[in-house]
Amino acid sequence: MRLSAPIYQLKRRAKLLARDEKIALHAALDRVAREEGFVGWSLLAAQAASSSGERGILPRLSDGDIVLLGARPGHGKTLLGLKLLLDAVRSGRRGVFFTLEYTEHETRQRIRSMEGETPGLGDVLEIVTDDDISAGYIIRHLAGTPRGTVAVIDYLQILDQRRNKPELSEQLDALQAFARKAGIILAFLSQIDRSYDPEEKPLPDMQDIRLPNRFDMGIFSKACFLHEGRVQFQAIA
Incomplete structure (x- = not known):
C-alpha cells in the first residue's frame, strides 16, 4: 500500500483541515482518506496496519x-x-x-x-x-x-x-x-x-x-x- 505521506502526517493534515474548515475531525479524516483512494479513514488505517505487519x-x-x-x-x-x-x-x-x-x-x-x-x-x-x-x-x-x-x-x-x-x-x-x-x-x-x-x-x-x-x-x-x-x-x- 502506497500513501502520499506517513499515516501520522496524514492525521496531522486532517487535524489542520478540521480546524481550518471548522468540521468534525472524523469528517476531516475521511476526506483525507478519500484523497488517498480509500472509502474512509477506518479502511485506510486497517490497511496500513496490515501493511505494517507485512512480515x-x-x-x-x-x-x-x-x-x-x-x-x-x-x-x-x-x-x-x-x-x-x-x-x-x-x-x-x-x-x-x-x-x-x-x-x-x-x-x-x-x-x-x-x-x-x-x-x-x-x-x-x-x-x-x-x-x-x-x-x-x-x-x-x-x-x-x-x-x-x-x-x-x-x-x-x-x-x-x-x-x-x-x-x-x-x-x-x-x-x-x-x-x-x-x-x-x-x-x-x-x-x-x-x-x-x-x-x-x-x-x-x-x-x-x-x-x-x-x-x-x-x-x-x-x-x-x-x-x-x-x-x-x-x-x-
Missing part, C-alpha cells in the same frame, strides 16, 4: 502460545488475524477461523482480497461460524489436530455472551491447558476499551483491553496491538 507475526510464535490481537474497531485486528491464518496455511499448517461476528461469505470475501500472488490459498482455510462457539466447542473441533495448528477466535469478549456458556475466565483456563498440551497456537481478537486515548499513548496495551468480565491477563504469552497503521508486538511470558 507477519507467525515466525514470532511458538506452539502452545496464547496470543492477543487488540485494537479499536476499524484498525486492522481482523485483517491481522486473517493474515496470520493465511501465513499458517502457506507454511503447510492447519488454519481455523472461529467467528461469532462474520458469516463465512463475508470472511471469504475479505480473504480473497488478501491472497495476493497465491489465489485460492484461502480456500484451504477453515471458517467456523456456529453460534455455539465456546471453549468446549473449540476444543472438540480441534481435537487430534497436528501440532503447530493456528486458530483465531473472533472475538475474546463475546465468548461468554450467552448465559448458558461458562464464565470467560473458566473458558480461557480450559483453552490454555488444551493449547499447551496439543501444541496449538490460539490467537484472540480483542476489543479495546473506549477509555483508551491515543493522545496519551500512540498504541493501546494490556491495560486497555475491555474487560466486561475479569480474568487473569497472564494467560496470554504474546500480544500485538494496532492503532492507525502502527503495530507493536510484545512477548508477555
Whole structure:
C-alpha cells in the first residue's frame, strides 16, 4: 500500500483541515482518506496496519502460545488475524477461523482480497461460524489436530455472551491447558476499551483491553496491538 505521506502526517493534515474548515475531525479524516483512494479513514488505517505487519507475526510464535490481537474497531485486528491464518496455511499448517461476528461469505470475501500472488490459498482455510462457539466447542473441533495448528477466535469478549456458556475466565483456563498440551497456537481478537486515548499513548496495551468480565491477563504469552497503521508486538511470558 502506497500513501502520499506517513499515516501520522496524514492525521496531522486532517487535524489542520478540521480546524481550518471548522468540521468534525472524523469528517476531516475521511476526506483525507478519500484523497488517498480509500472509502474512509477506518479502511485506510486497517490497511496500513496490515501493511505494517507485512512480515507477519507467525515466525514470532511458538506452539502452545496464547496470543492477543487488540485494537479499536476499524484498525486492522481482523485483517491481522486473517493474515496470520493465511501465513499458517502457506507454511503447510492447519488454519481455523472461529467467528461469532462474520458469516463465512463475508470472511471469504475479505480473504480473497488478501491472497495476493497465491489465489485460492484461502480456500484451504477453515471458517467456523456456529453460534455455539465456546471453549468446549473449540476444543472438540480441534481435537487430534497436528501440532503447530493456528486458530483465531473472533472475538475474546463475546465468548461468554450467552448465559448458558461458562464464565470467560473458566473458558480461557480450559483453552490454555488444551493449547499447551496439543501444541496449538490460539490467537484472540480483542476489543479495546473506549477509555483508551491515543493522545496519551500512540498504541493501546494490556491495560486497555475491555474487560466486561475479569480474568487473569497472564494467560496470554504474546500480544500485538494496532492503532492507525502502527503495530507493536510484545512477548508477555
